[in-house]
Amino acid sequence: MAVTELTHLETSFLHTQLSFKTTRLFNTRCQVLGRPRNANKVLCSVSTNQVPSTITPQQTDSSKSKRDCYGVFCLTYDLEAEEKTKSWKSLINVAVSGAAGMISNHLLFKLASGEVFGQDQPIALKLLGSERSFQALEGVAMELEDSLYPLLREVSISIDPYEVFQDAEWALLIGARPRGPGMERADLLDINGQIFAEQGKALNVVASRNVKVLVVGNPCNTNALICMKNAPNIPAKNFHALTRLDENRAKCQLALKAGVFYDKVSNVTIWGNHSTTQVPDFLNARINGFPVKDVINDAKWLEEEFTQKVQTRGGALIKKWGRSSAASTAVSIVDSIRSLVTPTPNGDWFSTGVYTNGNTYGIAEDIVFSMPCRSDGDGDYELAKDVIIDDFLRARIKKSEAELLAEKRCVAHLTGEGNAFCDLPEDTMLPGEQ
């Protein structure tokens, strides 16, 4: 996954960018036209009958510069007319970091197809990469062009988070530095923490005031906390750390053990950190509506093997497939977003790492902790009720809580809470994760 770097645009583009941003605030449909040599014209299509019958040919050599739009997505279109005739919603801005990586290579096409936000939701994809990955980012944009997705109306590529996060309504933060040889979790927390502090600052300044932020890059819980702390103008409730792949894997393992199809498994929670201290919860989980413990009569398996099976899945997959689980991670990101934009089925819930302040489960405040949540489908969530916590579950939750509190102490210099003090006891990276 790509590391983002703050690099400012050449001065010659600044006026264009600022104009573009200003016009977008008024919700017109605007596109920067022209090529790198003359990228200084902003054209807005606010009228509803602009489709021309003949068009003057343009110079169309593909842009190699870091501009706000890419290739065919720099062309004018009359989205307002389509919103009327097709009953489409207003364009949504989705920013994705690590956009040249393998997870994004699956996710971006899912976002563009309408699978995530619906077939009536036109989308602008704003892709954040690094200087090093910029050519690959262009390759991704070319493949998005060639896919002709009707809902995909804008694609822009950049290495500047202040540009990419402009007016973003969703920020999917996938990019993070992978762990190098001999690197401790504390080192990774520091290196990636700096990236997420920077991105938090950018979100705070330029993103939509109600932007939803989903952190995938590891260590994702504490990265989400850092990002949140650096974006005080955005509601803390809007920051998420991805634990949905763990939930999906847990559902599959329970289904396998019980001999039922996975759609019969519900109410599965992943508690805590996205690390080996995470707690896949079999106490509250249900199969065909019955408590798992009443269906799977094997306490030893539930208490020992189940968690291990969920946590070693990524490592097992790498052994088989030779690569990490990009496709199913992308699916779990889709699931995570859809759980927030569609109403949760009656009686069920989903797991996501969220800010603990005000939680009713007795979990320490001021960390990002995966918990069971429900949504009305408006992008927001509430914590699930009717959750049981017994001594066995409580003890395991406490262990993950202790780890996240320790991680927080490690990154105090990045959250504005003084000097960092790092005493992480052991390596808790999940097998197969970077």
Place this chain on the structure above:
Amino acid sequence: MAVTELTHLETSFLHTQLSFKTTRLFNTRCQVLGRPRNANKVLCSVSTNQVPSTITPQQTDSSKSKRDCYGVFCLTYDLEAEEKTKSWKSLINVAVSGAAGMISNHLLFKLASGEVFGQDQPIALKLLGSERSFQALEGVAMELEDSLYPLLREVSISIDPYEVFQDAEWALLIGARPRGPGMERADLLDINGQIFAEQGKALNVVASRNVKVLVVGNPCNTNALICMKNAPNIPAKNFHALTRLDENRAKCQLALKAGVFYDKVSNVTIWGNHSTTQVPDFLNARINGFPVKDVINDAKWLEEEFTQKVQTRGGALIKKWGRSSAASTAVSIVDSIRSLVTPTPNGDWFSTGVYTNGNTYGIAEDIVFSMPCRSDGDGDYELAKDVIIDDFLRARIKKSEAELLAEKRCVAHLTGEGNAFCDLPEDTMLPGEQ
């Protein structure tokens, strides 16, 4: 992409496989239960109220053997009940070769999500790999398990086409040997031709009598012809060679040149071979309903650069991205299938490589040639009417036709038409393709 190899199952599984196949003929919902050591029990869920409230735990170590189902997909479920309660269609069997490759890694998740055949179409994915790629194939199946797609009801993995193609209603033939260093197109035709002859024979024996076959592995037109000739019991009309990525790229380039969004471009045909002799047709193409020539007043660009831009796209992408265009190829496979299972919009058409017998365009018979087609959405197609062919277009079509006739002579030993005689004049592989 993986090369398929004919390797028969161990004898101990044969009885199970045969039983399984027999029961499927009666359209019941059956699953082979048990693990490799005791994989000899076939359980059919034909009743509609079999959902148990408590279930005896099973041994669930993941199977490492080449069996007919994989992991969680080996479990019982009551699909007939769901077909009734959810108004789902009957399960469809989709076979995919080269299933451990990168194109499939995108395609399989699209198939499983319902994006291709619809949200009311439960699906069985039957994955064909090679001995070498078998572990990767297991990895793919694991990621499909973890994705919890409700419509995905069966996943099976095998290296035996006779097993994978059993009752297949769609066969998506992606696997082919990549061209090695110094290998001529003639060598590739022979090596891959043998694979497609073998797969044709298997389809002829075990597939659904109306199976639709889409060949992606190169050289795809002649591979499709070979496959068809080896499957005389399947209608010749059911065999397709993928030229949809070329069509999509052509649409994008016309949109870029005209300065319109790509959804305004219609009636684009790719004629001929999926090679550098292919003909992207600007004569019949339309932009906002107007002939392209009336919109783009640049004959030189249309006659020279346009084709070059379409054909060099794959090579340009590899330079940027470092990999071939797996994601957009998968999207074009989706487009190609959807064009056959949904009615073609009024006045438009799509390109697909099909058998030329009975064509009205004056193209030589008995080859697989990309032509403009329309569909009622029943899986079948008819050739488009109201197509103009001028001298310029005719001359280019003739060149691609000559190449395909020469390719056919190269593979006469594989189509049952005597001795091969190979006089291919030049290398016509598209840049960036293997």
